[in-house]
Amino acid sequence: MDPTSACNLSCVGCWAAEYGKNYNLSYEMLDSIIRQGKELGMHFYIFSGGEPLVRKKDILRLCRAHQDCYFFAFTNGTLVDDEFCQELQKLGNFALAFSIEGNREETDFRRGQGTYQKVIEAMDRMKAHKLFFGYSACYHRYNTENVVSDEFVDDMIARGCRYAWYFTYIPIGKSARTDLLVTPEQRAFMYKRIHEIRATKPLFAMDFWNDGQYAYGCIAGGKRYLHINAAGDVEPCAFIHYSNVNIHNVSLLEALKSPIFMAYRHRQPFNDNPLRPCPLLDNPEILVDMVKESGAKSTDMEAPEDVEELTAKTREAARKWAPVAEQLRPRPKSAQAAQAQVTQTTQAAQAAEQATQQTAEQAEAQPSTQPPTPPSA
Numbered sequence: 001m002d003p004t005s006a007c008n009l010s011c012v013g014c015w016a017a018e019y020g021k022n023y024n025l026s027y028e029m030l031d032s033i034i035r036q037g038k039e040l041g042m043h044f045y046i047f048s049g050g051e052p053l054v055r056k057k058d059i060l061r062l063c064r065a066h067q068d069c070y071f072f073a074f075t076n077g078t079l080v081d082d083e084f085c086q087e088l089q090k091l092g093n094f095a096l097a098f099s100i101e102g103n104r105e106e107t108d109f110r111r112g113q114g115t116y117q118k119v120i121e122a123m124d125r126m127k128a129h130k131l132f133f134g135y136s137a138c139y140h141r142y143n144t145e146n147v148v149s150d151e152f153v154d155d156m157i158a159r160g161c162r163y164a165w166y167f168t169y170i171p172i173g174k175s176a177r178t179d180l181l182v183t184p185e186q187r188a189f190m191y192k193r194i195h196e197i198r199a200t201k202p203l204f205a206m207d208f209w210n211d212g213q214y215a216y217g218c219i220a221g222g223k224r225y226l227h228i229n230a231a232g233d234v235e236p237c238a239f240i241h242y243s244n245v246n247i248h249n250v251s252l253l254e255a256l257k258s259p260i261f262m263a264y265r266h267r268q269p270f271n272d273n274p275l276r277p278c279p280l281l282d283n284p285e286i287l288v289d290m291v292k293e294s295g296a297k298s299t300d301m302e303a304p305e306d307v308e309e310l311t312a313k314t315r316e317a318a319r320k321w322a323p324v325a326e327q328l329r330p331r332p333k334s335a336q337a338a339q340a341q342v343t344q345t346t347q348a349a350q351a352a353e354q355a356t357q358q359t360a361e362q363a364e365a366q367p368s369t370q371p372p373t374p375p376s377a
């Protein structure tokens with residue numbers, strides 16, 4: 001949920017930067033969404049924005065009111081002070097991910113001068129209060145290699161980060177740059193590198209797109225997740241700005257049954273290769289179909305974006321990624337490994353059976369003079 005569209009920064013490629021700053025979900029509405037969500041079995045709520053900590057008083061109040069839920073926020077870190085840290089200590093059900101783009105130069109390039117220093121200060125403060133936190137990084141054409149380098153990742157771990165979210169850049173919004181999209185080679189590099197980081201470093205790293213294999217593809221449209229923006233539009237995903245309904249007019253359950261949500265769930269998974277999970281980034285023709293057949297409207301608060309225009313920016317990247325994703329496709333490898341394991345197990349079982357038979361035959365041929373061995377304890 002986006003409690004607010006307001007943000008004190010204006011980052012390149014962030015949809016919040018494109019949005020007006022005038023939208024807020026009231027405390028009562030946020031509370032109602034959580035109450036309805038709990039009735040449907042939802043107990044994990046993520047705050048994005050805008051900068052969610054612009055509404056930190058309300059967020060802390062929600063965490064206090066719903067101790068049976070876990071809360072999480074993506075934040076630029078600039079509003080984290082000691083008082084806020086002390087509140088987090090008392091609560092225990094709220095964690096943060098600090099948005100960072102790599103080193104000082106890369107972070108300030110996208111987020112504005114001085115932002116890197118503020119993020120580092122916020123991390124130091126969280127660490128001093130022994131709080132649970134991580135970082136989130138948007139990787140793009142110009143920072144991909146740096147944002148997963150040993151130097152950067154080890155520095156984040158030393159600063160107290162326990163997890164990392166990686167998001168690839170997506171050109172959302174009419175003025176979004178397409179040159180920031182990663183190359184297929186960079187995306188393949190990230191796939192391998194994230195696995196390597198998870199296997200070798202004390203950091204749980206996640207890639208929102210390249211980890212599709214662990215979530216059976218796209219999780220949006222209410223399959224496992226949905227997004228509500230600061231104006232109340234209920235969207236299938238934080239990156240898909242099309243909707244049929246607004247939470248101010250419908251219940252959460254009605255929103256889950258809205259046409260674009262139903263279109264998502266009828267079509268998921270969008271690709272049999274889990275490394276091509278996304279209807280926007282990997283299968284743009286499917287997003288066009290779903291938006292058109294559902295009659296969903298653009299929810300971009302500044303300038304509505306036609307779905308054809310949006311997907312025109314990702315088609316080339318999707319086309320180039322397909323053959324690379326095919327080479328990396330995890331399923332055949334897993335199937336082969338599973339088959340090898342079955343064969344190995346069958347062979348071992350057959351060998352054991354043969355050995356038992358031989359022993360029995362030998363015992364029959366030469367009766368033992370030894371007393372029977374008592375069963376062991």
Ligand code: SF4
Binds near residue numbers: 218
């Ligand atoms: S729509 Fe794309 S970005 Fe959103 S959850 Fe699905 S795969 Fe991920």
